[in-house]
Amino acid sequence: MTDRVSKSVPRKTRERNLLASFILSHGSDSDMPCTYCFRKKIPCRMVEDSSRCYECVKRGRSCDGVLVASSLMRVLDQQKKLEAEEEAAGEALESLQSQLSELQVKLSEAVSRLARIRRTKSKMKERGSELVRRGMQELDEEDGVVNDLQHMGVPNDVDWSSLGVGLEFADLGPLISQNGETSVSAPES
DSSP: OTTOOOOOOOHHHHHHHHHHHHHHHHOEEOSSOOHHHHHHTOOOEEOTTOSSOHHHHHHTOOOOHHHHHHHHHHHHHHHHHHHHHHHHHHHHHHHHHHHHHHHHHHHHHHHHHHHHHHHHHHHHHHHHHHHHHHHHHHHHHHHHHHHHHHHTTOOSSOOGGGGTOOGGGTTOOOSBOTTSOBOOOOOOO
16 A cells, blocks of 8 residues: 555645745735625735735635725726716706796796886877877867858958957968868967
8 A cells, every 4th residue: 555656736736825825924804805705704815916815816716806996996986976077967957047047037027028018019009099089080070160160151261350369360361271171270379
């Protein structure tokens, strides 16, 4: 039985064991354990500038401890960036809301002003129509008086002084002008 040849430990295994021993003695527990150590709930010991922890080196496994830490840093950086963008977007929204409120006030004032102008314009149009009606009525009444005087036989060339009015009416002229309009008007005082 001494014939049995004892096999020596392969070189890779010896290197792995030496590296694992070094990490165990000189390393420190990582704040961010690799996935294997996290699942097994064991400390994840690493040395500076190492890409693998003690357990992963000892077992000959790949280690994601450094990747987890760097991924976490990226996530934290993205969160900070998103928080800054969110703050900027919130400020922009507040500014737009303020501008919108100002525009709504101005719009309301403009609508009120336009409504007031339209009401005033409508009243002025009604008043103008009323004035035209009254003017036409006065003309019709005046024309009626002149026509009545002519039907009564009052001559067109009136001797105003013979009617007992003062000298201020002496130069009024005929009742109807050559174009058919009444020419009688009140004397200027």
